[in-house]
Amino acid sequence: MSKALSKAKGFKKSKSGMYLSMATTAFGAISVAKQAKKARVENDTLRLIDAAVSAAAIVTGLAILYRELKRLGDDDVLLG
Template structure:
């Protein structure tokens, strides 16, 4: 069972699912940033910016993995 889960993570379907869940996390970060700006909370705003950077990095890594699987035109076309 564990081996199947590991293989799924490296499959195209698994990568798409990971990209979707990572992008979904961006909604939460956007809400956090909006609230931080409204409340003028610099520390929460910094936290939201760091989280956003992590999301962008995570999506870039997942995209690179898709390219390695030979599916380099998925997002471009």
């Protein structure tokens, strides 16, 4: 079981894992966009603020994942 767990942790730090994390995070943007649209239609300021904060979290998360992906790429160059 420990071997499987270490493989899963390794996948999370791999390029494929990073791309999957980015796709999953970006998929959350669809939900936030729907939330924002509904909030605008209903003139619900609190939900609109919530959507904006969620969108900021998604952008930040994608930026962090992109930075990690670049670091992985830089490490590959150094190893070669």
